[in-house]
Amino acid sequence: MHRTRKISFLFVLPALLGYCVIRVFPMLSSFYYSFTDWNGYRPDVNFIGLENYVKLFHDPDVRNSIIVSLVFVVASVAAINALAVLFAVLLKKAGGLIGLYRSAIFLPIVISPVAVSFIWRTMYSYDGLLNKTLLALQLSTEQVGWLTDKSLALTSVIIVNIWRSTGFHMVIILAALMTIPKDLYESSDIDGCNAWQKFRFVTLPLLVPGLTVSIVLATISSLKQYDLVAVLTGGGPVNATQILSIKIVQDAFQYNLNGYASAISFVLLFGILLAVVLQNMILRKKEVEY
Structure with a gap:
């Protein structure tokens, strides 16, 4: 048995080493650099303690990024x-066409986020499909700056994120929906429940486990989103779409503040962990058994 474990460990070792090199070591080194003034280039690194963490909580750009991210x-x-x-x-009522509809709604998540961003950026442009359609239908008298107007840019980016991600989460919910016994719906029919009552008192409570997974994954994905915002707006106009991931990359690679960017990245990591723990605590309490 002991020999078998050694052999098994040898098979796992290459993957474990790769994971440590690609994931663990960069994370630990980034944590160390968050306590330094390293600019990413010079060999000398000065340890400055919690200075970066104190600075970021007084930085108006970081506060703006936190608000935009939320x-x-x-x-x-x-x-x-x-x-x-x-x-x-x-889709559950779609019958034999459920596979076709599910694939159509799921398709956007398969497309590269960069490709999705370029497609939507073209649609959002002044001469894009969206403005041409609004002008043709006389719903607007002028071209709208969807990505250049400070009041519209964040909403426009959120719409793209919703469009791309909904299909993936629909599959999670649909899988949870398929596990609900038909007997419960038959019992509710006997009790005289209408469609809304069946959804509210039967479907929704039993969907909570699936919703918990979906909400947690959507939160993590949205908090660490970068590609869509970087391609669509780059954090502009006037920092209107500067979420934390954009702020981290800008500080690290544009302003050469790698130590400071590392500190912000660990604040983001802590925020993600806190959000996941709180969501699990709240949603798990709402789960019901049948």
């Missing part, structure tokens, strides 16, 4: 899961 996450997670539940419930 708006982005809350709006995205709420809309993605609401649409995922809606599509899942409708």
Whole structure:
């Protein structure tokens, strides 16, 4: 038995070493650099303690990025899961065409986020499909700056994130929906429940485990989102879409503040962990058994 474990460990060792090199070592080194003034280039590194962490909590750009990130996450997670539940419930009634509809809604998540961003950036442009359609239907009298107007840019980016992510979360909800016994719906029919009552008192409570997974994954994905925002707006206009991931990359590679960027990245990591723990604590309490 002992020999078998050694052999098994040897098979796992290459993957474990690769994971440590690609994941663990960069994370630990980044944590160390968060306590230094390293600029990413010079060989000498000065240890400055908690100075970076104190600085970031007094940095107005970081506060702005936190607010923008919260708006982005809350709006995205709420809309993605609401649409995922809606599509899942409708697809369950689609019969033999469920595979076709599911594939069509799931398709955007398969496309590269960079490709999705370029497609939507073209649609959002002044001469893009969206403005041409609004002008043709006389719903607008002038071209709208979807990505250049400070009041519209964040909403426009959130819409792209929702469009791309909803299909993936719909599949999670649909899988949870398929596990609900038909007997419960038959019992509710006998009790005279209408469609809304069956959804509220039967479907929704039993969807909570699936919703928990979906909400947690959507939160993590939205908090660490980078590609869509970087391609669509680059954090502009006037930092209106500068989420934390954009701020981290800008500080690290544009302003050569790698130590400071590392500190912000660990604040983001702590925020993600806190959000996941709180969501699990709240949602697990709402789970019911049948």
